Amino acid sequence: MNAGQIISGTAHVGLLAAAIFGGAFKAEPLPFEVTEVTAISSEEFALLVAPDQEPDALANIDTPEPQEAGQTPDVPVSVEETPPETAQPEVNEATQPAPLPEVEELGPPPQAEVSDEAPVLQPPEEDFAVLLPETSPQPAPQAAPRVAPQPIAQPEPDVRIDDVDQKASEPDEQAEQSEPETEETAQEEASDRIVTEAEKLEAAAPERSVRPKTRPTRAAEAPETQTAQESQTDDDSVQAALQQALGANDGPADSKPSGPPLTAGEKDGLRVAVQRCWNVGSLSSDALATTVIVSVSMAEDGKPVTSTIKLLDSSGGSGSSVKQAFDAARRAIIRCGSKGFDLPIEKYAAWREIEMTFNPERMRIK
Amino acid sequence: MRKWIQCLTAFAILFAAPTLTMAQEREGPLRIEITEGVIEPLPYAIPDMVAETAQSEDLARQISRVIAADLSGTGLFREIPRNAHIARVTNFSSPVQFADWKAINAQALITGGVSVDGSGRLVVRFRLHDVFAGEDIGDGLQLVGTTDGWRRIAHKVADQVYSRLTGEDPYFDSRVVFVAETGPKNARQKQIGIMDYDGENVVYLTGSNSIVLAPRFSPSGNNLLYTSFESGFPKIYLLNIGNLSQQELRTPQGEMSFSPRFGPDGQTVVYSLTSGGNTDLYALNIANGQGQRLTAAPSIETAPSFSPDGSRIVFESDRSGSPQLYIMSSKGGDAQRISFGQGRYGTPVWSPRGDLIAFTKQSKGRFHIGVMRTDGSEERLLTASFLDEGPTWSPNGRVIMFTRETQGAGGRAALHSVDITGRNLRQVPTNTGASDPSWSPLLQ
Numbered sequence: 001m002n003a004g005q006i007i008s009g010t011a012h013v014g015l016l017a018a019a020i021f022g023g024a025f026k027a028e029p030l031p032f033e034v035t036e037v038t039a040i041s042s043e044e045f046a047l048l049v050a051p052d053q054e055p056d057a058l059a060n061i062d063t064p065e066p067q068e069a070g071q072t073p074d075v076p077v078s079v080e081e082t083p084p085e086t087a088q089p090e091v092n093e094a095t096q097p098a099p100l101p102e103v104e105e106l107g108p109p110p111q112a113e114v115s116d117e118a119p120v121l122q123p124p125e126e127d128f129a130v131l132l133p134e135t136s137p138q139p140a141p142q143a144a145p146r147v148a149p150q151p152i153a154q155p156e157p158d159v160r161i162d163d164v165d166q167k168a169s170e171p172d173e174q175a176e177q178s179e180p181e182t183e184e185t186a187q188e189e190a191s192d193r194i195v196t197e198a199e200k201l202e203a204a205a206p207e208r209s210v211r212p213k214t215r216p217t218r219a220a221e222a223p224e225t226q227t228a229q230e231s232q233t234d235d236d237s238v239q240a241a242l243q244q245a246l247g248a249n250d251g252p253a254d255s256k257p258s259g260p261p262l263t264a265g266e267k268d269g270l271r272v273a274v275q276r277c278w279n280v281g282s283l284s285s286d287a288l289a290t291t292v293i294v295s296v297s298m299a300e301d302g303k304p305v306t307s308t309i310k311l312l313d314s315s316g317g318s319g320s321s322v323k324q325a326f327d328a329a330r331r332a333i334i335r336c337g338s339k340g341f342d343l344p345i346e347k348y349a350a351w352r353e354i355e356m357t358f359n360p361e362r363m364r365i366k
Numbered sequence: 367m368r369k370w371i372q373c374l375t376a377f378a379i380l381f382a383a384p385t386l387t388m389a390q391e392r393e394g395p396l397r398i399e400i401t402e403g404v405i406e407p408l409p410y411a412i413p414d415m416v417a418e419t420a421q422s423e424d425l426a427r428q429i430s431r432v433i434a435a436d437l438s439g440t441g442l443f444r445e446i447p448r449n450a451h452i453a454r455v456t457n458f459s460s461p462v463q464f465a466d467w468k469a470i471n472a473q474a475l476i477t478g479g480v481s482v483d484g485s486g487r488l489v490v491r492f493r494l495h496d497v498f499a500g501e502d503i504g505d506g507l508q509l510v511g512t513t514d515g516w517r518r519i520a521h522k523v524a525d526q527v528y529s530r531l532t533g534e535d536p537y538f539d540s541r542v543v544f545v546a547e548t549g550p551k552n553a554r555q556k557q558i559g560i561m562d563y564d565g566e567n568v569v570y571l572t573g574s575n576s577i578v579l580a581p582r583f584s585p586s587g588n589n590l591l592y593t594s595f596e597s598g599f600p601k602i603y604l605l606n607i608g609n610l611s612q613q614e615l616r617t618p619q620g621e622m623s624f625s626p627r628f629g630p631d632g633q634t635v636v637y638s639l640t641s642g643g644n645t646d647l648y649a650l651n652i653a654n655g656q657g658q659r660l661t662a663a664p665s666i667e668t669a670p671s672f673s674p675d676g677s678r679i680v681f682e683s684d685r686s687g688s689p690q691l692y693i694m695s696s697k698g699g700d701a702q703r704i705s706f707g708q709g710r711y712g713t714p715v716w717s718p719r720g721d722l723i724a725f726t727k728q729s730k731g732r733f734h735i736g737v738m739r740t741d742g743s744e745e746r747l748l749t750a751s752f753l754d755e756g757p758t759w760s761p762n763g764r765v766i767m768f769t770r771e772t773q774g775a776g777g778r779a780a781l782h783s784v785d786i787t788g789r790n791l792r793q794v795p796t797n798t799g800a801s802d803p804s805w806s807p808l809l810q
Contacts, residue, residue: 008725196530196788198734198747262396271398278403282442284533295395306499324533327496327503332403334498338468353395 077209233324261350262343270341277336280328280363287324290317291359300348302340304333312355331360381489408473408531410437413455414448415478415492422488425513426480429490429520433476435564436524436538440791445529446472447567458491467497474503474525488513492523494530504530506741517566518809525808535545535762538563541806542758542767543590546570547779547799554799558592560607563760563805565781571610578758580802581605584628587806591615591626591635591792602637604652616655618648629672629696635677636660636670636696637780647681649696660698671715671723672696673740680704680714680723680740691725693740704742713756719763722786726755726768735768737786748788752777756801761808767794769801 040048262270280288297308309330314322333356343351412434417426437443453466458479467475478492493506507526511519518539525536536557543615546559546568556572558581561567571590572578579600581592590605600622602615617623620641627636633653638645647660647667659666665685669732672679673696680693686703689710694701709729716723720740727747733754738745753771764786770793771779779801781794794800 024426196746196748197784197791198736198750199788267396267398271400275402276404278400279406279408280403281405282408282532287533320533324531327499329400331496331498332400333472335473351396355395355397357397357399358403359399359401360403363379363403363405 018306039209260347262347266344267348270354271345273336273341274332278328278332278358280360283324283328284321285364286317286321287328288360289363290321290325291315291357291361292322292325292329293355293357294326294333295353295355296333298341298343298348298352298354300345302337302343304336304337304341309333325358325360329356330357372748407438407442409444409446409471410474410476411446411451411467411472411533412437412476413472415480415490416455416458416595417562418458418479418481421482422480425482425488426478428477429480429516429523432517432520433524433527437520439564439792440528441785441792442528443474445471453676460495462495462614464495464497464500465493472497474527474531476523478523481511486513487511488519490519490523492526494527517562521562534764536808537760537762537765539809540761541587541809542781542794543571543583543804543806544781544796544800545578545581545802546796547801548574551775551777558590558605559798559800561796563794565664568797571607572603580625580804582627582804583806585630585632585807587809589632590804591628593624593626602626602635615650615652617650618657625668625670627671630674630676634672634676634696636672638668638670646776647679647698658698660696661701662695669713674718674720680716682712682714685728691723691742704740705745706740706742707745714763715759717759717763718761722763724757724759724766726757735766735784737766748784749782749791751799753784756803758803758805760805766807767803769803771801 095284231274291314292311293309293313295308295312297305311326314325317325379476412430414430415426417423434445437798438445446735451466453463455462455477458477462477462631463477463782473496475495475497476492477495478490480491481489483489487510489508489510491506491508494503495501496503504526506659507523509519509522521538524538528534528538529536540563541560542563543558543560547554547556549555554577556578556580557570557574558572559568559570561569572592572594575617577595579593579595581590583590589609590607592603594603595601595633596603602617602623603612604615605612615623615626615637617637617639618641620639622640623637624640625638629636629649633651635650635652637648637650639648643666645668646662647670649658649660650656660670660679661683663683665683666689667681667683667685670679670681673806675724677696678693679696680691681701683692683701684687684690685692689712690703691705691711691714692701692703704723705725707727707729709727711725712728713726714723715725717737722737723740724735724737727736732750733752734747735749735754735757736745736747748766749768749770751770752773753769755769757766757768760783765783766786767781767783768780769779771777779799781796781800781803782791783794784791794803
C-alpha cells in the first residue's frame with residue numbers, strides 16, 4: 001500500500017465521519033399549520049343549521065275596515081248547474097265490422113316468360129369499384145358564415161364581353177388628331193365540356209369511387225447468369241449508342257435546322273395556344289373521329305405562314321370528314337397565330353417547321 | 367478492371383444522352399399533338415343579301431334572317447351582329463374584303479344576291495367563304511323558286527351552309543307533324559297539324575271532333591299514320607297529306623290498335639294490337655293487306671320502331687316486370703333486351719343513321735329523353751323535367767324533338783328540340799299546345 005492510497009483512504013474516512021457525526025444528515029421537522037377549533041354541543045349545532053325564522057304574520061298587513069250597518073255583504077249566488085246536453089252519437093253502420101270477404105282460392109301464379117338466353121353483360125369498367133346507393137340522401141350544404149355584415153357588389157369584369165377582341169385605346173399626345181377612345185373587349189371564354197340538362201340535376205357527390213390504378217407490372221428480371229453472347233450484345237449496343245450520340249451516323253448538317261431544342265414548357269405553351277382556338281363544336285360526328293396531321297412553316301415573328309398549312313396525313317375518317325377536320329385545324333393555327341405564337345426567337349431553327357397532330361378522340365362527347 | 371470499364375461506359379452514356387436527345391430533336395420539324403380543344407359556336411357573318419331588283423328588297427332581308435335563324439338555332443353557330451360589321455356587301459360579284467371580316471373574328475361569311483326575274487320567279491344566289499383561309503367553301507349556288515316559297519329557298523341555302531361547315535347532312539328544309547292541343551287539361555281538343563321544322567306555316571289536317579294521337583310520317587313524307595278515337599276505340603288511319611284522304615287500316619279483330627309506324631320501305635306498318643287484355647306487336651303490308659303477328663307474349667309489347675335498313679325492330683315491353691327496351695328481327699322471334707338501367711324505358715325510336723336509339727326514361731320521379739347505342743351501351747340522358755316524352759329524330763339524326771309538358775292543372779304541352787350532344791335545348795314555337803311530334807324526311 002503506497003502513501004497515496006493511505007492518504008486517500010484517510011481523507012474519505014474523515015469525510016464520512018464528519019458527515020455522519022457533524023449533523024449533515026439531520027432533518028428539521030416539517031412546518032405545519034395549526035388551526036384553533038371550538039367544541040360545540042349538538043343543540044348549538046342544530047341552531048346553527050336551522051332555517052331562518054319565519055316572518056311575523058301580522059307585520060305590514062292592513063286591517064280591513066268593518067262594513068257599515070245594513071249593508072249586505074256580497075255573497076256569490078250559487079247557480080243551479082244543469083248537466084250539458086250531450087247528443088248521443090248515431091250508430092254508423094260502417095263502423096260495424098266488415099263482413100268476411102269472400103275467399104277464393106288463388107291458383108298458382110302464371111309462369112313468367114323467361115328467355116333461355118342470358119343477356120350479354122358488358123364487362124365492367126376498370127374503375128367500377130364501389131357503387132354507393134343512389135337513394136342516399138344528399139345532405140344540404142350548410143350556409144357559409146357571412147363575414148361582412150353587408151354583401152359587397154360583384155366587381156366589374158376586367159374587360160367587356162364582345163364578339164371582337166379589342167384593346168383599349170391609349171391617348172397619343174403627339175398625334176395631331178385624337179382618335180376616338182375604344183373600350184377593351186374580349187370574347188367570352190369558351191367551354192370544353194358539354195353538360196346536359198339531365199346531368200345538371202345530378203347529385204354533386206360522386207356515386208362511385210375510383211379504383212386505384214394497378215401497379216405497373218414489373219419487367220421480367222434478367223437471369224442472373226449471362227452468357228458471353230449476351231454480354232457481347234450489350235457492348236455492341238452501347239457502342240452503337242455512343243456512336244449515334246457522337247454524331248457518327250449524321251448526314252449532312254446543313255440539311256437540318258440547327259439550334260437548341262424547345263423545352264417541354266415551351267412546347268406546352270405552343271400546344272395550349274393552339275388548342276385554345278381549336279373549336280370542334282361544329283364538327284360532325286365523323287369529323288370528330290378523324291385525326292389529322294398538319295404541317296406549317298413559321299415566320300420568325302412566330303406567325304404561321306398561312307399558305308404553307310398542309311394536310312400531311314389523316315386517320316379514322318374519309319372524304320368530307322377529313323376536310324372538316326383539316327379546316328378546323330387550319331382555322332385554329334391561323335386564328336391563334338395571327339398575333340404570333342410566344343416562341344423563343346433564339347430557337348427559331350427548332351420551330352421553323354412544325355407538324356401538329358389534331359386528335360379529337362377526347363373531344364367526341366364531353 | 368471489367369467493373370471500371372462498365373462504370374466508364376455508364377458515365378459515357380449518361381453524358382451522351384442529352385447530346386443524343388438534342389440530335390434527335392434536330393431531326394425533322396417540331397412535332398406537337400393537340401388533344402384538347404374548345405366546344406363553342408362557330409362565329410359567322412351574314413350581311414343582308416343584295417337586292418338586285420326593286421321587288422326583292424324585303425325578300426332579300428327576310429331570306430337572310432331565316433338563314434341566320436336556321437344556323438344559329440342549331441347552337442353550332444353564332445351570328446356576329448350586323449352592327450359589328452366593318453365591310454358592306456353591295457354587290458354579290460365584288461371580291462370579299464377578308465381582312466375586314468377577319469377583324470371581327472368572323473370565321474365564315476355568307477354573301478348572296480336576290481332578284482325576281484321577268485316571269486316572277488325568285489332567284490337566290492349565295493357563296494360561303496372561309497374568312498381566315500381567304501377562300502370559298504364550295505361553289506356558289508343559285509336557287510330558283512316562287513316568291514311564295516321564299517322560306518323554303520332560305521332553308522335550302524341554310525342547309526347548304528350547314529352541310530359545308532359541319533359535314534353533316536342537312537335538315538332545315540323539313541316539316542313536323544304534331545298533335546295540336548287546345549282547351550283545358552280535362553277537356554283537351556286535339557287535332558293533327560303540320561308545320562315547317564321551325565314552327566312556321568302551320569296547317570291543320572284533321573278536325574277537333576275526335577281525339578287523335580301519335581301521327582307518324584311515311585318515309586316519303588307524303589302519308590301519315592295516326593291513331594283516332596273516331597269510332598270510340600283507338601283505330602289506326604292512313605292519311606294522304608296531299609289530298610287529305612284517309613282510310614282505316616284493316617287490322618285483325620281486337621279491342622284497340624295503336625302506336626303505328628312505317629317501315630323504311632313505306633309499305634310495311636308495325637303497330638300494337640290489344641286483344642283479350644293482351645297487347646302484342648303486329649305487322650301489316652298496306653299494299654296487299656297481308657298481316658303477321660310478331661310477338662305472342664302475355665306481357666305488353668308496344669311502341670315499335672324499325673331500324674333504317676328494315677331488318678330489326680326496337681320496341682318496349684314489360685316482360686321483365688317493368689317497361690324496358692328490346693330488339694328483335696322485323697320478322698319476329700326472340701328479342702334481346704338492351705336497356706338495363708334503373709327506371710322505366712319507353713317510346714324507343716331508331717336514329718336515321720342507325721347508330722343510336724332515342725327513348726323516354728322515367729326515373730326517380732322525373733322524365734328524361736336519352737340516347738343509347740343499339741346494343742344498349744353508352745346511355746346518355748339529354749333532358750330532365752316533370753314530363754318529357756315522345757322523341758323523334760331530325761332527318762340527319764343530329765337533333766331530337768320531343769314533347770315537354772308542364773306541371774299542374776294549367777300545364778301545357780309544348781315541343782322542344784335538343785342536340786344529341788345534350789346542348790341547345792330550346793322550345794319550338796307553336797300557337798297552341800303541341801305534343802307527339804314526328805319529323806319528316808328532307809323535302810324533295
